[in-house]
Amino acid sequence: RQDTAEEEDTSIEDPWQDEEYFGSYGTLKLHLEMLSDRSRTETYRQVVLRNSASLKNKAVMDLGCGTGIISLFCAQLAQPSVVYAVEASSMAEYTKQLVKQNGCEEVVTVLQGRAEELELPEQVDVLVSEWMGNCLLFEFMVESVLLARDRWLRDGGVMWPSAAALTLVPCRADRYYAEKMSFWERPYGLDFTPLQPLAQQEFFTKPKFSHHLEPEDCLAVSCDVICLDMHTLQVSDLEEMKGEFHFCMEKSGIFHGFTAWFTVQFESLEMGGATVKLNTGPDSEPTHWKQTLFMLDRPVSVNVGDILSGTVTLHRNPVWRRHMTVALHWNINNSKSDADSCQKETWHPIWRRPET
Amino acid sequence: RQDTAEEEDTSIEDPWQDEEYFGSYGTLKLHLEMLSDRSRTETYRQVVLRNSASLKNKAVMDLGCGTGIISLFCAQLAQPSVVYAVEASSMAEYTKQLVKQNGCEEVVTVLQGRAEELELPEQVDVLVSEWMGNCLLFEFMVESVLLARDRWLRDGGVMWPSAAALTLVPCRADRYYAEKMSFWERPYGLDFTPLQPLAQQEFFTKPKFSHHLEPEDCLAVSCDVICLDMHTLQVSDLEEMKGEFHFCMEKSGIFHGFTAWFTVQFESLEMGGATVKLNTGPDSEPTHWKQTLFMLDRPVSVNVGDILSGTVTLHRNPVWRRHMTVALHWNINNSKSDADSCQKETWHPIWRRPET
Numbered sequence: 222r223q224d225t226a227e228e229e230d231t232s233i234e235d236p237w238q239d240e241e242y243f244g245s246y247g248t249l250k251l252h253l254e255m256l257s258d259r260s261r262t263e264t265y266r267q268v269v270l271r272n273s274a275s276l277k278n279k280a281v282m283d284l285g286c287g288t289g290i291i292s293l294f295c296a297q298l299a300q301p302s303v304v305y306a307v308e309a310s311s312m313a314e315y316t317k318q319l320v321k322q323n324g325c326e327e328v329v330t331v332l333q334g335r336a337e338e339l340e341l342p343e344q345v346d347v348l349v350s351e352w353m354g355n356c357l358l359f360e361f362m363v364e365s366v367l368l369a370r371d372r373w374l375r376d377g378g379v380m381w382p383s384a385a386a387l388t389l390v391p392c393r394a395d396r397y398y399a400e401k402m403s404f405w406e407r408p409y410g411l412d413f414t415p416l417q418p419l420a421q422q423e424f425f426t427k428p429k430f431s432h433h434l435e436p437e438d439c440l441a442v443s444c445d446v447i448c449l450d451m452h453t454l455q456v457s458d459l460e461e462m463k464g465e466f467h468f469c470m471e472k473s474g475i476f477h478g479f480t481a482w483f484t485v486q487f488e489s490l491e492m493g494g495a496t497v498k499l500n501t502g503p504d505s506e507p508t509h510w511k512q513t514l515f516m517l518d519r520p521v522s523v524n525v526g527d528i529l530s531g532t533v534t535l536h537r538n539p540v541w542r543r544h545m546t547v548a549l550h551w552n553i554n555n556s557k558s559d560a561d562s563c564q565k566e567t568w569h570p571i572w573r574r575p576e577t
Numbered sequence: 578r579q580d581t582a583e584e585e586d587t588s589i590e591d592p593w594q595d596e597e598y599f600g601s602y603g604t605l606k607l608h609l610e611m612l613s614d615r616s617r618t619e620t621y622r623q624v625v626l627r628n629s630a631s632l633k634n635k636a637v638m639d640l641g642c643g644t645g646i647i648s649l650f651c652a653q654l655a656q657p658s659v660v661y662a663v664e665a666s667s668m669a670e671y672t673k674q675l676v677k678q679n680g681c682e683e684v685v686t687v688l689q690g691r692a693e694e695l696e697l698p699e700q701v702d703v704l705v706s707e708w709m710g711n712c713l714l715f716e717f718m719v720e721s722v723l724l725a726r727d728r729w730l731r732d733g734g735v736m737w738p739s740a741a742a743l744t745l746v747p748c749r750a751d752r753y754y755a756e757k758m759s760f761w762e763r764p765y766g767l768d769f770t771p772l773q774p775l776a777q778q779e780f781f782t783k784p785k786f787s788h789h790l791e792p793e794d795c796l797a798v799s800c801d802v803i804c805l806d807m808h809t810l811q812v813s814d815l816e817e818m819k820g821e822f823h824f825c826m827e828k829s830g831i832f833h834g835f836t837a838w839f840t841v842q843f844e845s846l847e848m849g850g851a852t853v854k855l856n857t858g859p860d861s862e863p864t865h866w867k868q869t870l871f872m873l874d875r876p877v878s879v880n881v882g883d884i885l886s887g888t889v890t891l892h893r894n895p896v897w898r899r900h901m902t903v904a905l906h907w908n909i910n911n912s913k914s915d916a917d918s919c920q921k922e923t924w925h926p927i928w929r930r931p932e933t
């Protein structure tokens with residue numbers, strides 16, 4: 222029976238897992254989660270509001286529009302000539318209703334279909350999209366955004382977001398380590414340590430999405446390890462993205478892992494206009510992305526002033542195109558004996574959500 | 578594509594979903610959740626401890642033993658002649674290691690296999706099991722326990738738990754209703770009410786497991802609606818279990834739904850000895866079962882002194898044997914106009930857990 226399950230997992234029917242991917246966006250659960258994220262949604266609203274004068278008579282594309290919230294912001298707060306609201310999932314039917322209900326059908330045109338198969342009557346001035354996933358790139362919706370950009374954004378048109386950065390920090394994760402690993406040492410007076418290798422395998426070899434990092438658990442100042450310019454980024458760049466880090470430890474303590482998050486920027490449509498930022502890190506308002514924790518195989522003791530150097534590489538999964546492996550290599554104070562590495566792979570049947 | 582998904586859902590390869598069911602118990606996640614539930618695990622420890630004298634030289638079966646914690650309690654705190662620790666999932670391999678690691682291999686015999694195919698050298702004096710699921714019966718592991726009882730418990734042997742009750746209370750659920758339903762009224766100044774029927778369908782037609790009921794959200798004194806005697810209960814009884822309720826409202830307010838939980842009792846092996854109880858309700862220490870919320874299709878306004886009467890019926894799913902439908906029928910003050918009903922079905926591919 223286990224053989225059967227493994228066979229199912231590795232039979233490559235659809236490396237993009239579109240049925241699961243678009244299926245999950247056909248239900249309300251994920252849309253509610255995103256809309257309830259005020260930090261995320263208000264950022265897009267602010268971007269539209271602050272650029273409302275410049276948006277006048279502009280053609281806008283809202284790619285992966287979901288319920289159409291960003292398109293509706295454009296129609297309500299500015300006067301674009303048209304907004305093409307593109308959505309591949311079955312949610313598009315409801316998006317049409319919402320556009321009507323809010324009296325925006327003159328401006329907003331909902332198109333159900335995949336970005337790759339999109340046909341528009343014209344090129345657009347602005348391509349707006351909320352494509353960011355866990356650890357910035359997970360789900361790789363960004364590929365669809367780049368393909369749409371190359372085909373439908375006019376020369377000199379603007380991408381929203383315009384830039385993105387992945388940020389990393391070494392951190393403590395005492396509670397998580399205690400709950401998942403130390404727990405087995407003496408529960409109810411018994412020795413359950415034979416389960417620790419299983420715990421390691423099950424809880425620490427994949428990134429922990431939905432981690433909430435407390436600012437005081439950061440062991441150093443965070444570092445932007447990968448920066449993307451959304452106007453020049455190429456699909457081929459996504460296969461392997463590499464970054465470097467040098468952290469100077471500001472605290473002594475147990476180094477349990479690295480935590481990652483992202484920031485995106487929305488440039489102004491006017492020269493010299495203010496940039497809007499959405500930061501999903503521990504010092505900002507919490508978002509539905511939370512942060513992503515990569516546990517080390519073994520925790521390491523560190524001291525104030527220690528220098529933690531290394532590289533992080535995001536390897537896009539060559540088969541499962543919405544997934545990636547994050548490889549971390551590091552050393553402490555350039556010592557070979559303190560050199561270590563870990564690899565964390567995102568797990569491909571990941572869109573099955575729990576019932577709550 | 579949606580047709581394909583539906584076809585998959587209704588093709589009945591294994592109505593017991595054993596691959597998913599036992600598969601999920603072959604990983605640590607669920608075992609850690611259960612072991613970390615101190616209220617649950619300490620109750621079983623207390624049952625063994627308080628009966629340690631009477632357990633001397635008794636043969637015990639621990640059915641669905643998981644990591645073997647209850648068997649280890651028996652071997653550590655009492656002197657049974659033998660404990661048969663039965664586990665169908667692949668966890669059994671680790672259970673053997675844990676028994677050895679804790680020096681209990683003389684007393685505890687781990688048997689990997691299904692309860693239905695079990696062969697023992699003798700009948701047992703005590704059959705202990707933690708078979709309870711959400712809303713008491715979900716997963717219907719209780720059927721395996723009853724089959725094991727009829728075959729392997731000696732005449733006059735004791736079942737732990739010995740009795741179980743399902744409890745119901747009418748309640749408010751303001752926050753859940755606001756988050757899932759009122760949300761669509763005016764998010765970000767827009768009218769998203771066309772999504773409310775979808776929200777109703779997606780969030781309110783299935784029971785909400787993992788609900789945390791605050792005592793102050795109870796609108797009346799709770800009522801035990803179904804009581805099971807584990808010594809006399811028959812497998813055939815499980816097909817349809819019916820209960821009645823009459824609640825006198827103690828608060829005025831909005832009646833959003835019914836919340837259910839369960840209590841189990843462990844009788845003493847000695848005549849007149851104290852019974853140990855595990856109560857998973859809102860006035861007890863929280864457990865990993867939490868409570869189960871059944872939302873009404875429409876909330877109802879109620880007043881102090883109103884009498885809410887009705888029935889609850891658990892219909893075991895005739896195809897998917899680990900699932901059930903909960904049907905609630907009720908009226909307020911015997912008024913036909915205030916009569917209503919709802920049906921909530923547990924969702925069958927439910928054992929897929931999220932990655933965290």
Ligand SMILES: [Ca+2]
Nearest residue numbers: 351352353354
């Ligand atoms: Ca996203």
Ligand SMILES: [Ca+2]
Nearest residue numbers: 707708709710
């Ligand atoms: Ca259980």
